[in-house]
Amino acid sequence: MSRPSADAPTTPPTSRAPAGRRGTVRRRLLVITELAVVALVLSASAAHAETTQVLALAGSIDQVLTNIRNWVMGILxxxxxxxxxxxxxxxxxxxxxxxxxxxxxxxxxxxxxxxxLAALAPLVVTVLQGIVGA
Incomplete structure (x- = not known):
């Protein structure tokens, strides 16, 4: 058995490999999870697409602004x-x-x-209705 020389450091070896592997696994899992969430969101919007054509005719400006409010609230x-x-x-x-x-x-x-912002969307629509005069 050889003895360490006086110049060699006598610090105990550290186990960096397992911590590094754990961090890599966590990062990969996080990326996979984020991609899965994005895929679910995108597929959910595509799954409800209708194949029939419908003309989007609004009865009034109030109806258009209400539709805008609903879309903005949903997206936010x-x-x-x-x-x-x-x-x-x-x-x-x-x-x-x-x-x-x-x-x-x-x-x-x-x-x-x-x-x-989603909670404030109705306020924004009210302001727009005031500006448009509806």
Whole structure:
């Protein structure tokens, strides 16, 4: 058995490989989860497409503005839900990593802003109705 020389460091070996592998696995799982969520959102919108042609005739400007409000609220609420889901996955999969926790908090903030804007959509439509004079 050989003895370490005086010049050789005597620090115990560290196990960086398992932590590195865990981080890689977590990142891959996060990417796969995000791709799955995006695929579900895109497939859900395509699954409900109708094959018949319908002319979109609105009876009045009020009806057009109401339709715009409904679409804006739906899109904003849907995006906010996606950000909330991504933030939750990042927070759970972060494993105490401060960088991942900050990214999760940023996603939570974006979700809150999205829900707030969705809640304010009727106010925006009311302002537009005032401007248009409907």
């Amino acid at each position: 609420a849907g995006l906010a839900t996606v950000f909330l889901s991504i933030g939750g996955v990042r927070y759970v999969m972060g494993g105490g990593d401060p960088g991942e926790i900050e990214k999760a908090k940023t996603a939570f903030k974006a979700a809150g802003i999205g829900y707030g």
